[in-house]
Amino acid sequence: MTALPVFDGHNDFLLRLLRNPGEREKIWLEGEGAGHLDLPRMRKGGFAGGFFAIYISSPMPHDAPDFEALMDNPPFELPLPELIGHEQAQPVALAMAGHLFWMERAAKGQFRICRSATELRACLAAGTVSGIMHMEGAEPIAADLDALYLYHAMGLRSLGPVWSRPTVFGHGVPFAYPSGPDTGPGLTEAGKDLIRACNELRIMVDLSHLNEKGFDDVAKLSDAPLVATHSNAHAVTPSARNLTDRQLAAIRETGGMVGLNFATSFLRPDGRKAPEMGWEPVLRHLDHLLANLGEDHVGLGSDFDGATVPEGIGDVTGLPALQQAMRDHGYGEELMRKLCHENWFAVLERTWGA
Template sequence: MSRSSPMPVFDGHNDVLLRLMRGKMQPERAFLEGDNLGHLDWPRMKEGGFAGGFFAVYVPSEGGGVDVDALMTRPQYDVPLPEPLRLEPSQQVTVHMAALLLRIERASKGEVKVCRTAADIRECMKRGALAAILHIEGAEGIDPDLYMLDVLYQAGLRSLGPVWSRPNIFGHGVPFRYPSSPDTGPGLTDLGKELIRACNRLKIMLDLSHLNEKGFWDVAKLTDAPLVATHSNAHAICPHSRNLTDRQLAAIRESRGMVGVNFATSFIRADGQRSDQTTLEEMIRHMDHLIEHVGVDGVGMGSDFDGATIPAEIGDARGLPRLVEAMRRHGYDEATLRKLCYENWIDVLERTWGA
C-alpha cells in the first residue's frame, strides 16, 4: 500500500442497512451508486479506504416520543429504554435487512462479498472488494428454539450481539446513562445462555458491546472464544454505562479478544455529551487507554457509522484518512496503524471462526 492511497480500515460496526431500509431510494442502487446520505455508501467508502466491516441487522423500536438528542445534552441523563419487541414483526424486519445485504452483494457483480471466513476477508481486501460481515445487533428476531439462528447462519450470519440496550428474552442490555457504571441490572436469561452455547457451536462471534456488566461476565463464563466488543470505549475516560471498565478490558485481553473504538461522541467525551464538536485527540485518548489495557493486538475501529453522532472532523467514510493521519501524528508507527485499522480484526475473526 502506498502512502498516496488511504490506509484500509476494517470496521467493527455500522447501521447502513437500517438507513437503507428506511430510505426512499432503491437500496441496492442507493448503496452501490451512492446517495450521499448518512455516513456510508460504496463510492464514499472506496474514497475513504473503508475496506469492510460488520453490517448490523437491528430491529428499531416504535417511537416513544422521547427526545434522545435533547436528553444527551444534559450534564446527566438516563434515556428510558423502549419496551421489548414481539417476535413475529422482529423476524420480518430481520429477514428484510439480511436480504438487503445479500441483494447488494448480488447487484454489485463482485464488488461486495458477504464473508464467512477470514480467508474471504483477505481475498476481498487483496482485490479491492468490500468485505461485509452479516451481524445481528439484538436477537429479537430469533425464536426461543433458535430455529432462526440456523437459518441466518446459512444466510451468512457470523457475528451476533444477544441484546441491543432494551431487554429481550435472551438478556438485559445496558441503558444510555451518564454518568453510570455498566453494572445496571441482571445479565443473561437461561435462554440467553442457550443462545451463547449455540453460537459457540456454530463459531458465531459474540458481540458484548450492548450487554450490561453482569451479561458480560455471564458470556465470559460460558465461552471459550475471544471476548469481543465491536463498538465500545474506555469507562475510565468517559464514565458512560456503555463503556468498558478496566476489569472488563483485562478479561478481554486474557481471552485474546478485541475492542473496536466507537466513534459515537457521547461515548468518547469525558462529559458524555452528544456533540459533533469532539476532537480526534479525544478519540485517540481512548485508543491509548485500550492499547494499555488490552494490548496493541486487541484494538481496532468500531465506528457506529449511520447509527451515531460522530466527530465533524471525520464527517463520513471519506474522513477516515483524517483519523488515520491524526493517529500517525500522535506517534503510532505504520505497523501499529495496520494493526489498529484492519489486521487485528481479521486475526480475531480467524481465532473465532477458524481458518
Template sequence: MIPVFDGHNDFLQRVAAAGPQAARLWLEGDDQGHMDLPRLKAGGMVGGFFAIWVPSPAGLTDHAAVHAMENPPFDLPLPPAIHPDAALPHAFAQAAALLALERTGTLDIVRDAAGLRATIAAGRIAAIMHMEGAEAISDPDALHLWHRAGLRSLGPVWSRPTQYGHGVPFAHPSSPDRGKALTPQGRTLVQTCNALGIMLDLSHLNEAGFNDVARLSDAPLVASHSGVHALCESSRNLTDRQLRQIADSGGLVGLNFASSFLRPDGRRLPLEDLGVMIRHLDHLLAILGEEGVALGSDFDGALMPRDLPDVAALPRLIDAMRGAGYGEALIRKIACDNWIGLLERTWWG
C-alpha cells in the first residue's frame, strides 16, 4: 500500500467535542465523520496536518447557506472577525485534544523533519499541529508560545478577516482577488514565521494577501488544501498565475477533496467522478512539476466525493492515478514524499 501524508484535516473538532471519550473515538472509531485510527490504517495514511480552527458563531451549515452552495451562483458574506479572547479557548481545547491523542502512544506531534521521518518509520501517525486562521494568536509573543507548544504550520486567515489579513468568501463563480492586502501585523507574522520555521499556508488567503506573502516570505509558498481555478471557478481555488508563483518558489499545493472546489459547476454536491480529481492533478503537475503536487483532503471539514467518503477509501484515489497512467514513483511523490520534502525545505532539522 502506498503511504499517504495529508495536507489538511479538521478531525480535532470532533476529538475536542468527544471530551473524556476522545481516546476511544480515536482508537476505536464511532462510524461518524471521515477519520479515526482504524480508518487511517486501512487507508494507508501515515500522517498529516491536524488543524486547529475556531468556528464562527453562524457557520456554513445553516440551511440558507447550504442551499445557496448547492445552487450556484452564490457569494456568501464573510463571517465577522473573532477577537483573540474569544478564539483562545477553542484553540486551547483543540490543541489539548491533539495532546490527548499523543498520550495514546499511537501518534506523535512532530516538530522537525527528523522527528517526522522517525515517527513514520516507527509506525505511529505523524501529526503536524496546524492553525487554520490566526485568531488565537494575539501578538508575536503568543506565536512564540504556540511554537514552543508544537505549532509548525499556520494559515493567517480562514475565510473571514483577522488582524493579519483577509480571507476569501465562499463564492462561485468568483476570482480569489477579493479584499485587501496583509495588515502591518500580517507582514510581521510572515517574518516571524520564517524566523521560527513555521510553514505559512496560503489556502483561504485572498489574492492580495497571497501576493504579499510571495513578496515577503523566504520560504517555499504552500497552499495545503486548494484546487485549480481554471477547472472550478471557486474563490477558494488558485489561478494559474498563483500556481506559477508557487512553482517559482519551489513550493507545493495539496489538492483539496472538497466536492464543491472540484466540480466545474461549483455545486456543493458529492463529486461523482474521481476523473475530475485527476484533471485537477494533471493541471497542477503541468505547472508545478512532479515535486510540487500533493494531497490536502479537508477530511472532517468538507463534503467528500461519492467514491472517497472517508480516509479508508484513499486506495481508490491511488487506483484512479494508476488508471490515468501515473507511475508508482509519481504516485508516491503526490501521496506522501512531496509533503515530507517540502517540510524539510521549510523547517529546521
C-alpha cells in the first residue's frame, strides 16, 4: 500500500546545520549519512513538511554528568541549565533563521518556507517539501517583545515560550522520570504578554515544554487552539515531559492538537532512552491520545535530529514502516490521512486562518 505524505510537528535539523555550517550543502542536499533528516531522505520517506525549530542550546559545563547514561537508567531528574539572555540568544537565532532561508534557496524549488495554511496545502499538492519557522524557547525575544514582531515579519508562525529551562516568560518541565509536569511556577507577566501578542499575530503557541502551571496560564489566556507539537501521554509513560489526561482534555476542548513525539524516553513505559523497542509502546500512546483527544486532534511530532528514536523508525525513511504498523494495528485510511497530515493542516487553519 502506498505510503501517505507526513507533515511533522517538530524537528531540530537547523541545529545540525548550525553546528556544521561548512558542511551544510552536503548535509541538506546530499545527506552525509548521519542524523535523521536531509532532502533526499525526506523525499524517500514521504516527509511532506514540518516545523523547523530555532533552538538555543545551553553551554555544557566541563563537570556535567553523563546525561545519556542517566536517561537510560531511571529514575532520573536532570538538572536544568540556567536562563539564557536574549543578547546571547539572538545572534544564534538569526543564524539559524538564515540557514532555513538558505535551505529554500539551495533546494531550487524542492523546499518552501510557508506562512499560511494555503501555502502548506499548495506545497503538498505540488510535491514540494514545506517548512514552518518555529521557535523552541523564546530566549531570542526580550520582555519588550519587539523581536517577536521582527521574527513574525521574517516568517515565524509557531513559538514555544520555553524549552524546559526557564526564560523571562515562564518555566519548563525538567527531563525527569517518573515525574508529573507540576514542577514550578507558571508564566511571568512578560510571558502572559507574549501569549497575548502571539494571539494578536496568530502565531501558534506550542505547549510541549511548559510545566503544568504554565500550561494552565496559556489555557486561560489564549483564544487559539491549544497545541503541543511533540508530546506524549503521561498515563502511558510517566515522564514530566508528557501530558496528563487533564491536559489532554483541555486541548480537546479548544479544538487543539498533539503531535506524537518519537523520543524513546517519552514512549517507553520504563522511561529508558534505549532505541531497542517494538511498535507496541508507540501504538499505546497513539491509542491513548486518540481516546482522549479524538481522531481530529492527533498527529506526528517526531523530534527528528533532536532525540533518540525507536530502531524501527531509525530516521525519516522509517515513516512508511511506522504507517504500516499503524495499519496493521487497525487504523483505517481516513484516520491515517488525518494522523499523517490532515489534522496538522486543519489546526493551523483554525489558528492562522487561511
